[in-house]
Amino acid sequence: MKYDVVIIGAGPGGIFSAYELTKERTDLKIAVVEMGNPLEKRKCPIDGKRVKACIGCKSCAIMSGFGGAGAFSDGKYNITNQFGGTLYEYVGREEATALMQYVDEINLAFGGEGTHLYSTANTKIKKTCLENGLHLLDAQVRHLGTDINYVVLQNLYERLRERVDFFFNTAVRSIQAIDGGYELQTENESLTCTRCIVSVGRSGSKWMEQVCTALHIPTRSNRVDIGVRVELPAEVFSHLTDELYESKIVYRTEKFEDLVRTFCMNPHGVVVNENTNGIVTVNGHSYEDKRLHTENTNFALLVSKHFSEPFHDSNGYGESIARLSNMLGGGVIVQRFGDLMRGRRSTPSRIAENYVHPTLAATPGDLSLVMPKRILDGIIEMICALDKIAPGTANDDTLLYGVEVKFYNMEVALAKNLETTCPGLYVIGDGSGVTHSLSHASASGVYVARDILAKI
Ligand SMILES: Cc1cc2nc3c(=O)[nH]c(=O)nc-3n(C[C@H](O)[C@H](O)[C@H](O)COP(=O)(O)OP(=O)(O)OC[C@H]3O[C@@H](n4cnc5c(N)ncnc54)[C@H](O)[C@@H]3O)c2cc1C
Numbered sequence: 464m465k466y467d468v469v470i471i472g473a474g475p476g477g478i479f480s481a482y483e484l485t486k487e488r489t490d491l492k493i494a495v496v497e498m499g500n501p502l503e504k505r506k507c508p509i510d511g512k513r514v515k516a517c518i519g520c521k522s523c524a525i526m527s528g529f530g531g532a533g534a535f536s537d538g539k540y541n542i543t544n545q546f547g548g549t550l551y552e553y554v555g556r557e558e559a560t561a562l563m564q565y566v567d568e569i570n571l572a573f574g575g576e577g578t579h580l581y582s583t584a585n586t587k588i589k590k591t592c593l594e595n596g597l598h599l600l601d602a603q604v605r606h607l608g609t610d611i612n613y614v615v616l617q618n619l620y621e622r623l624r625e626r627v628d629f630f631f632n633t634a635v636r637s638i639q640a641i642d643g644g645y646e647l648q649t650e651n652e653s654l655t656c657t658r659c660i661v662s663v664g665r666s667g668s669k670w671m672e673q674v675c676t677a678l679h680i681p682t683r684s685n686r687v688d689i690g691v692r693v694e695l696p697a698e699v700f701s702h703l704t705d706e707l708y709e710s711k712i713v714y715r716t717e718k719f720e721d722l723v724r725t726f727c728m729n730p731h732g733v734v735v736n737e738n739t740n741g742i743v744t745v746n747g748h749s750y751e752d753k754r755l756h757t758e759n760t761n762f763a764l765l766v767s768k769h770f771s772e773p774f775h776d777s778n779g780y781g782e783s784i785a786r787l788s789n790m791l792g793g794g795v796i797v798q799r800f801g802d803l804m805r806g807r808r809s810t811p812s813r814i815a816e817n818y819v820h821p822t823l824a825a826t827p828g829d830l831s832l833v834m835p836k837r838i839l840d841g842i843i844e845m846i847c848a849l850d851k852i853a854p855g856t857a858n859d860d861t862l863l864y865g866v867e868v869k870f871y872n873m874e875v876a877l878a879k880n881l882e883t884t885c886p887g888l889y890v891i892g893d894g895s896g897v898t899h900s901l902s903h904a905s906a907s908g909v910y911v912a913r914d915i916l917a918k919i
Pocket of ligand 1: 471474497499525526528532535541635636665666670727747748899905
């Protein structure tokens with residue numbers, strides 16, 4: 464089958480490029496090839512009762528399928544150039560912001576209307592942070608919530624299915640340059656296209672590396688973020704989360720001058736498992752619907768590790784640490800902050816007696832046996848710093864789940880229009896290494912679609 468454009472991956476990057484292409488030109492022949500399921504068939508078998516741990520499904524329902532890794536996420540669309548990716552380095556700051564705002568408009572039009580847009584503009588919290596050695600990053604954040612995010616995705620799918628050929632449960636195995644375009648090989652068939660947009664996210668990171676090697680596309684990789692997910696009573700952070708919902712706060716440690724930052728804050732949310740390439744790490748989300756709220760707030764504390772020559776496998780380093788927690792705990796480990804500070808493991812009975820009740824059934828253990836000292840020291844320092852602006856953060860009962868790892872895809876060498884060194888082959892979203900968030904990934908999809916439309 465010959466297509467004008469084939470999009471690989473139906474995450475936010477792929478969805479928004481398909482949306483923009485089909486909005487402008489209904490005559491184009493477009494396909495989206497996705498290795499996971501359609502939205503309604505995405506169901507992780509872990510139910511905490513019959514299936515307690517990851518059973519290694521052929522495609523992970525959390526990470527793959529229509530909606531990509533973001534489908535069951537908290538649906539926080541951050542409109543900012545301060546974090547979430549470096550799209551602005553390619554398109555310019557103004558254009559990047561305009562693209563993210565455009566994505567926001569589409570989300571509202573497809574079911575997100577009425578959801579809250581938070582902003583750090585004019586907040587007093589910024590000053591309080593500065594007084595305590597903490598730095599609040601500027602952003603607007605649209606919080607769709609896991610439930611509304613799902614509705615938006617359903618509505619976008621209904622719109623796209625009329626105009627796009629979807630191939631689900633279909634992993635693309637290889638991309639070959641042919642005369643006038645590309646040939647994509649899947650398990651059962653081959654598709655050809657004039658232009659190809661690769662948007663395979665984090666779950667496609669290993670495969671992306673193979674593609675780049677085969678097509679001689681230069682890449683580089685040097686970063687991984689390692690840390691823990693913190694869970695505490697929602698009251699402790701309520702003055703921040705009520706006003707800002709998500710506050711991205713950065714702290715420079717006194718000991719090593721490492722940067723530690725808060726990431727993915729979920730007021731009244733739940734802590735969840737995440738499976739990346741068979742390794743179970745931790746994440747979190749929360750619902751817009753108040754009936755699904757918990758008593759706790761969770762967020763990650765992450766330390767970025769940048770490596771220099773001769774080491775290239777930053778993700779391998781992160782994986783090894785996560786594997787250690789999987790080896791000791793059979794999955795994610797949970798520890799009371801008080802136990803960590805006293806140099807002892809948390810036990811099932813200590814967790815059962817804890818005032819903060821865990822929202823994830825993780826294995827009580829000792830994170831100091833898993834995390835490198837320098838990283839753990841940074842996290843402890845940051846918890847103590849946060850305690851000054853949110854007293855109670857450093858309480859003994861605060862729960863720490865490990866390991867949270869943010870794997871960064873290697874950075875693919877791209878031109879300003881996100882095209883690779885192979886003409887007509889674009890790489891967008893988290894799979895390109897350029898973005899690490901819903902809004903940036905979606906914006907990169909719109910941007911590339913417009914570039915293609917201008918050429919066709
Ligand atoms: C639990 C969780 C919560 C999150 N919460 C937030 C949040 O609140 N805010 C935020 O900004 N970000 C959040 N993120 C990150 C966000 O989901 C990603 O940044 C975003 O989804 C990236 O979009 P993408 O389209 O680049 O890739 P993805 O969403 O990862 O989509 C890539 C798709 O490509 C498919 N694929 C991979 N390889 C192949 C192949 N060979 N053939 C065919 N298909 C393939 C995958 O199955 C997948 O569906 C969260 C992530 C997780 C896991």
